[in-house]
Amino acid sequence: MVRLTVHLIAKSNNFSKACRSESLQQYLKKLTHLNFSNRSIEDIDDLSMCRNLTVLYLYDNQISQICNLGFASNLTHLYMQNNNISCIENLSSLHKLSKLFLGGNSITVVEGLDELKSLKELHVEGQKLPRGEKLVFDPRSISSLSETLCIVNISKNNIDEIWDLAPLRKLTHLYATDNQLQDILELETKLYVFSWYLEDLDGKQINELSRQFLVNWKASKDAKKKLDDGEKQITNQLTTDFCTGPQHPFAHDRSSSLSKPSEYGKPGVTFRTAQVQGDSRGKRRDKYSSEDWQTLKI
Structure with a gap:
């Protein structure tokens, strides 16, 4: 098993270049960017000496669990796509995390994000889901991100509706290609109405004119439905009176x-x-x- 340890970091080329002038402890304390992508890593060991770490690249490995990152209170970017992660966990102390990349894992529920008050980007595209299942969202996590999350990538996850994302009021970019969404017009209308900041939907730019048109269209549709429901209620009452x-x-x-x-x-x-x-x-x-x-x- 390949574990990410301080000793493995010490063997890296970057430390070898710096070792002449400083100790390993000094080097780890100053370290802000760490790239161990595509190294067949399966587990993360204690890296608490890297207290100033801000960007961590661990994509294209074999990691099955997010762990031992509680020390990284200064971490802003975490890249863990294309691993074997099945659960989003142990991120509650990453209060400065703004970008989280978890695409290409085996996650079935988007959860465990309640404490990430600075998160602006969430990428969970292309999960390796069991046959017939779809990616779902924990309402608590979505609600906690309602005022911060701007960019969401949920492509290729068998998703058939996105009402769960309605609380994301600051959403500006949504990527949802290759899902099971059926009513595209209704889908766009939901997003335009609930997300006034939305600028991009699967690469399609949204301007204020098109947004206002769809908002007006939805209001007209809702008014017509209300009128139809009222007429139907009167009809049912008259039928009841005769019977x-x-x-x-x-x-x-x-x-x-x-x-x-x-x-x-x-x-x-x-x-x-x-x-x-x-x-x-x-x-x-x-x-x-x-x-x-x-x-x-x-």
Whole structure:
């Protein structure tokens, strides 16, 4: 197993060049950038001597767990794409982290980001997901990033809807290609309405004119839906009134109510007078055929 240790750092060319003038401890204390990408590293050892580390490159390795980074309170950039990571964890002390690259891992849930109050970029594209599963988002993490996160890359993750990203009010760039999103117009409208700062959607620039057009379009669509729902409610109520029988307020005098549509009838309802016939005993009775009831219209 290849572990990232201070001794491995000591063997690097950069330290060899500096070792003549300073000790390993001094070198590690001054170290701000560390690049150990594509080194077959499987684990991260104690690197607490690198207290001033700001940028760490660990992509293209075989790391399965994010660990031993609690010391890196000055870290601003973390590159760990194309490893074997399945869980986002142990990042709570990285209060200055602004860019996090975790694409090409095996992450199924975007979580563990609650304390990253400075995070501006999140890259989780192309996760190696189990068949039939999609990448999902922990609402707590998304909510905690609502005022900071600007750039999000969620491409190639079988995602079929993005309502979970609605709280990201400062979002300016979203990359979501090669997913299972269906209604593109509705998708863009959601993003434009919820993210006033959005400037780029999968490389397509969003200007203020197009944003305002879609906002107005959505408002018009919502108003029409509200009107349609109101009309449907009235229709359902009228249908209920005709079918409830004795519960109808005029059921005790049906012939009277039917004969006075202008007084008791509701607007938009057409009534048809019943046929009055006598029975075998000479008594009056109202007779409605199925055809008569079908002519009641709204």
